[in-house]
Amino acid sequence: MAIFSPLLDVLAEIPDPRRAEGKLYQLPYVLLFAILAIVSGCNSYRGIITFIDVHRHRLNAIFALKWRRAPAHTAIRYILQGLDPAAVEAVFRRHAALLQAARATPGQGSIALDGKTLRGSFDNFHDRAAAQVLSAFATDTALVLAHVEIAEKSNEIPAAQALLAELGVPAGAVVTLDALHCQKKPSRPLRRPTSP
Structure with a gap:
């Protein structure tokens, strides 16, 4: 399907974490179908597999594939957890920039930066606080341009400055x-009030 061609092209740039042999399912299609499943409301590996299984005949017809069955949920987990997060972010930033350039009006628009705490990301067992992410959102085109994880011992301010510099x-x-x-x-240390 032509509408997904640009996204498939950039997804093909993500390094595949699997060994060279035994790649029954091509990585760009696995990632695209996982994205479609998540957008449609699936929130687990098994949900992604169910989405692919339910729509497999239609996906095969649209993308000229010959998948006989959906991959196992363990295969999807292995693939998604093995991806390099920096490479995935770089690819999605490039794709968002292409969409932004195609849809935005030159000289106009605004970017909103906002930080969010990811629900359920804390880990009491390993004494890890909840993860925080800062997002850049183009309000004129309704596109998320980039994400950056806020360091655990930091806050939004340095992350926002770095993200704005990266986005240019x-x-x-x-x-x-x-x-x-x-x-x-x-600019100077605050003085403590002197007692009378």
């Missing part, structure tokens, strides 16, 4: 942030 925000673009970003460091 064009001149004239409006960037909106939370009030948290209005802080400034004092």
Whole structure:
């Protein structure tokens, strides 16, 4: 299907974590079908497999595939957990930039940066706090341009500055942030009030 060709092209750039032999299912299609499953409401490996299994004949016809069955949920888990997160983020940023360039009006638009705590990402057993992610959202095209994970011992402010530098925000673009970003460091140490 032509509408998915640009996305399949960029997904093909992601390094495959599997060995060279035994690749029954091509990585770009596995990733695309996982994305479609998640967008349609699936939230587990088994849900992704169920989506592929239910729609397998239609997916085979549309994408000229010959899948006899959906991959096992363990295979999907192995593939998705084996991906390099930096490579996946780079590919999605490139795809978002292509979509943004095709849809945006030059000289207009705004980017909203906002941080979120990922529900259920904390790990009490390993004493790990919940993961926080900062997202850049193009409001004129309704596209998420990038994500960056906020370091555990840090906050949104340095992450937002780094993300804006990486995105190369064009001149004239409006960037909106939370009030948290209005802080400034004092130029000198604060004096303690003296008691009378």
